[in-house]
Amino acid sequence: MDKKLTGYCLCGACEVIIRPAEGKMHACHCDMCRAWTGSSLIAVKVLPGDLEAKGPVRTRATSAWAERGWCDDCGSSLFYRVTASGPYQGVTHVATGLFKNAGGLMLASEIYTDYRPDGYAFAGELRGMTEAEVMAKFTEGDGA
Ligand SMILES: [Zn+2]
Numbered sequence: 025m026d027k028k029l030t031g032y033c034l035c036g037a038c039e040v041i042i043r044p045a046e047g048k049m050h051a052c053h054c055d056m057c058r059a060w061t062g063s064s065l066i067a068v069k070v071l072p073g074d075l076e077a078k079g080p081v082r083t084r085a086t087s088a089w090a091e092r093g094w095c096d097d098c099g100s101s102l103f104y105r106v107t108a109s110g111p112y113q114g115v116t117h118v119a120t121g122l123f124k125n126a127g128g129l130m131l132a133s134e135i136y137t138d139y140r141p142d143g144y145a146f147a148g149e150l151r152g153m154t155e156a157e158v159m160a161k162f163t164e165g166d167g168a
C-alpha cells in the first residue's frame with residue numbers, strides 16, 4: 025500500500041504514522057493480546073522503516089521474540105513488534121484502533137483461534153489459524 029495513515033493514542037500525545045504493508049487487518053486472540061488490549065488485538069502489518077511513532081512511546085519485551093509499545097501518558101496500546109532475529113525482525117503490527125475508521129482497512133484473518141473466547145466472534149469469511157499453525161508458519165519463515 026502506498027497510502028500513509030496517521031493515528032493517535034487516547035490522549036493525543038502519541039502520533040503514529042504508518043504505511044501499511046497490505047490493505048487488510050488481522051485479529052489476534054492470544055492471552056497476551058487480550059490482556060494487553062482488553063479484548064482481541066486488531067492490527068495491521070507494517071514493515072521495518074514504514075512506521076514513525078512520536079511522543080511518549082514506551083516499549084517492553086513481552087516474550088522472548090517480541091515487544092509491545094504503548095503511550096506512557098494514557099496507556100493506549102500502540103503496537104506489537106517482532107524483535108527475534110530472522111525474516112520477521114522489525115515487522116510491527118499496529119493497533120488499528122489508533123486510526124479513524126480503522127484506516128479503511130478490512131479484517132481478513134484471525135490467529136490464535138483456539139484462544140478465542142466462546143462469547144464472541146467476528147462476522148464474515150475470515151482465514152483462521154490456531155496457535156500451532158501460527159508457530160509453524162513463524163518457524164518456517166514465510167509470511168508474518
Ligand atoms: Zn496517550
Ligand SMILES: [Zn+2]
Nearest residue numbers: 052053054057
Ligand atoms: Zn496475540
